[in-house]
Amino acid sequence: MPRAPQTMFEKVWDRHLVTAETADTPAVLYVDLHLIHEVTSPQAFAVLRERGLPVRRTDLTLATMDHSTPTRTEQVFGGAPISIDSAAKQVRELETNCAAFGVELLGLRSAQRGIVHIIGPESGITQPGKTIVCGDSHTSTHGAVGALAFGIGTTEVGHVLATQCLLQRQARTFSINVSGRLRAGVTAKDLILAIIGKIGVGGGTGHVIEYRGETIRALDMDERMTVCNMSIEAGARAGMIAPDETTYAYLSGRQRAPKGADWEHALERWKQLPSDAGARFDKEIDIDATTLEPMITYGTNPGMVIPISGAIPVKKGDVVFEKALAYMGLEAGAAIKDQLVNVVFLGSCTNARLSDLRSAANLLRGHKVAKGVQMLVVPGSQQVKKEAEAEGLHTVFIEAGAEWRESGCSMCLGMNGDLVPKGQYSVSTSNRNFEGRQGVGARTLLASPLTAAACAVRGRVTDPRELMNG
Amino acid sequence: MEPIKTLHSRTAVLPATNIDTDQIIPARFLTTTTREGLGRNLFADWRYDAQGTPRPDFVLNRPEAQGCRVLVAGRNLGCGSSREHAPWALLDYGFRAVISTEIADIFRSNSLKNGLLPVVVDESTNRWLIEHPGAEVTIDLDSAMLTLPTGARVQFPIEAFSRYCLLNGIDELGFLLGRMGEIEAYERRV
Ligand code: SF4
Numbered sequence: 184m185p186r187a188p189q190t191m192f193e194k195v196w197d198r199h200l201v202t203a204e205t206a207d208t209p210a211v212l213y214v215d216l217h218l219i220h221e222v223t224s225p226q227a228f229a230v231l232r233e234r235g236l237p238v239r240r241t242d243l244t245l246a247t248m249d250h251s252t253p254t255r256t257e258q259v260f261g262g263a264p265i266s267i268d269s270a271a272k273q274v275r276e277l278e279t280n281c282a283a284f285g286v287e288l289l290g291l292r293s294a295q296r297g298i299v300h301i302i303g304p305e306s307g308i309t310q311p312g313k314t315i316v317c318g319d320s321h322t323s324t325h326g327a328v329g330a331l332a333f334g335i336g337t338t339e340v341g342h343v344l345a346t347q348c349l350l351q352r353q354a355r356t357f358s359i360n361v362s363g364r365l366r367a368g369v370t371a372k373d374l375i376l377a378i379i380g381k382i383g384v385g386g387g388t389g390h391v392i393e394y395r396g397e398t399i400r401a402l403d404m405d406e407r408m409t410v411c412n413m414s415i416e417a418g419a420r421a422g423m424i425a426p427d428e429t430t431y432a433y434l435s436g437r438q439r440a441p442k443g444a445d446w447e448h449a450l451e452r453w454k455q456l457p458s459d460a461g462a463r464f465d466k467e468i469d470i471d472a473t474t475l476e477p478m479i480t481y482g483t484n485p486g487m488v489i490p491i492s493g494a495i496p497v498k499k500g501d502v503v504f505e506k507a508l509a510y511m512g513l514e515a516g517a518a519i520k521d522q523l524v525n526v527v528f529l530g531s532c533t534n535a536r537l538s539d540l541r542s543a544a545n546l547l548r549g550h551k552v553a554k555g556v557q558m559l560v561v562p563g564s565q566q567v568k569k570e571a572e573a574e575g576l577h578t579v580f581i582e583a584g585a586e587w588r589e590s591g592c593s594m595c596l597g598m599n600g601d602l603v604p605k606g607q608y609s610v611s612t613s614n615r616n617f618e619g620r621q622g623v624g625a626r627t628l629l630a631s632p633l634t635a636a637a638c639a640v641r642g643r644v645t646d647p648r649e650l651m652n653g
Numbered sequence: 654m655e656p657i658k659t660l661h662s663r664t665a666v667l668p669a670t671n672i673d674t675d676q677i678i679p680a681r682f683l684t685t686t687t688r689e690g691l692g693r694n695l696f697a698d699w700r701y702d703a704q705g706t707p708r709p710d711f712v713l714n715r716p717e718a719q720g721c722r723v724l725v726a727g728r729n730l731g732c733g734s735s736r737e738h739a740p741w742a743l744l745d746y747g748f749r750a751v752i753s754t755e756i757a758d759i760f761r762s763n764s765l766k767n768g769l770l771p772v773v774v775d776e777s778t779n780r781w782l783i784e785h786p787g788a789e790v791t792i793d794l795d796s797a798m799l800t801l802p803t804g805a806r807v808q809f810p811i812e813a814f815s816r817y818c819l820l821n822g823i824d825e826l827g828f829l830l831g832r833m834g835e836i837e838a839y840e841r842r843v
Contacts, residue, residue, distance in 0.1 A: 201835050209812070230826070234826075236830075320734050334759055336736075337737040339762070345829070346832070346833070350828070384671055385755055388755060388757060598683060
């Protein structure tokens with residue numbers, strides 16, 4: 184009997200089953216790549232120590248530091264100390280743990296260091312068909328190459344360090360089919376924000392999303408990563424995109440990607456991954472990309488999002504909604520356009536890859552950051568920084584009046600001291616506008632790099648299409 | 654881990670929906686390298702003002718909330734970051750169970766692994782609980798049953814294996830280590 188058509192998720196899942204799930208026990212799922220960073224690993228290493236266990240597969244484990252690391256050059260490469268003591272301690276602890284357990288660490292001064300979800304694909308270690316986990320919810324980013332990648336907690340980090348496996352129940356599947364061309368000035372970020380606005384911040388709970396359709400096929404890898412990155416913002420633990428020629432062209436030749444005959448074998452396997460025709464999903468929706476506009480958030484979760492030309496909704500009597508607007512200092516029914524902006528953050532695992540920096544720089548070229556606006560540009564990795572500098576993008580940012588920093592999570596969550604001051608409005612290319620995410624009392628408006636650059640120039644919320652050349 | 658069987662407590666209520674893990678424990682407290690002491694900063698930005706003084710109007714600062722071991726919240730509790738510091742902070746503060754109509758995946762999984770019971774109930778039960786803060790409830794893990802002071806009994810879903818581990822104080826790492834034979838066989842197969 185021919186095998187029933189399978190989704191890509193089901194194929195990857197099945198191929199990684201050490202033991203299948205039963206009514207009484209979850210599946211034991213094998214992990215091909217475990218990424219580690221300084222914030223969610225110390226307590227896991229402590230468990231290994233308590234029990235006298237080694238890291239089982241150091242060859243499948245890779246560590247870097249990104250969340251609490253400084254972005255000021257003198258603190259990364261000079262002798263200047265990391266300003267927050269506990270952050271410095273966390274960085275040292277990761278160094279100690281990696282050395283003690285034999286885990287490869289792309290440390291503070293490594294040219295390969297960066298935000299964990301940027302360096303995975305960039306180095307070619309993120310590959311189609313792999314199971315990839317990390318103690319970080321935006322691990323969903325790696326699904327852009329057709330990997331099954333999801334965030335785990337610290338206890339599970341310990342499980343994977345000790346056994347290379349996780350106990351998991353199989354998730355349900357969710358197809359999001361996108362058709363039509365995105366208009367000029369409308370980016371992958373706007374697409375994913377629109378999707379979250381439509382299905383809600385809990386819309387993907389319990390599901391693995393597969394993004395499908397011609398619009399997705401037409402995206403480049405950086406854009407696909409932006410889309411998969413924010414799957415968790417819709418509650419889904421993972422987002423996946425089927426590998427295709429775009430994926431293979433991206434991975435080919437990368438440092439940690441297979442080479443020679445191994446590449447050919449890998450390619451054969453990867454080509455089997457896309458969902459079979461007729462595969463059934465537990466949930467399906469269709470999105471028309473042609474009508475989308477640049478999107479921007481106005482509230483305190485990523486589902487509170489509107490087209491940039493739109494007005495903030497009115498929801499009389501909804502206390503939670505009104506509390507969010509009170510926090511944001513915004514009014515129901517008001518236009519978002521021309522809202523004052525104090526800070527612009529171009530960075531994060533959502534939008535700090537080379538093409539993101541390029542699109543912002545193209546818009547900024549010949550303009551200045553508005554008076555009174557602080558703009559921080561934080562490349563996603565040291566390699567992105569180097570490539571951007573080779574193209575002269577840093578000069579565009581610096582001449583416009585922005586700050587150009589070393590890579591890291593930075594103002595996405597403010598752990599390293601890069602903070603938005605209380606009450607100020609920040610247009611940010613990151614992924615979370617939760618209360619206090621960028622600093623106590625900070626008011627975050629999530630948008631694309633293009634929109635962020637336009638807002639920096641005007642010092643007001645601005646539709647980037649008003650400033651785009653040609 | 655201590656086995657959990659039944660829990661009897663008054664409830665503290667936070668009616669907000671989509672309470673994310675950045676609210677439960679803000680990022681600036683994540684530079685810790687241990688699990689202990691996070692309870693002090695649970696809901697820090699809602700609980701304290703800029704000077705660090707408790708805000709009298711915040712639920713957890715009211716006298717009647719003292720000693721509550723069950724937290725009731727609006728839909729989609731624990732969304733956002735995978736930080737296990739969120740259940741660690743709730744447990745360190747003294748909570749042993751959270752109730753909502755929907756609990757985010759990673760937060761739920763992290764909670765189960767630390768002995769914080771994630772209890773998902775229907776809309777009307779949750780509405781009742783939100784409207785009756787301080788209600789005395791009983792949560793029985795073995796029968797997966799929440800009992801309200803009205804006598805109403807509400808079954809809640811809980812993954813069988815997690816329940817078994819919680820009831821018996823078994824840790825999942827021990828279980829996985831016991832599968833080493835199968836893990837090695839898998840590695841030889843691929
Ligand atoms: S950039 Fe932001 S979202 Fe991404 S890993 Fe860092 S803190 Fe998390």
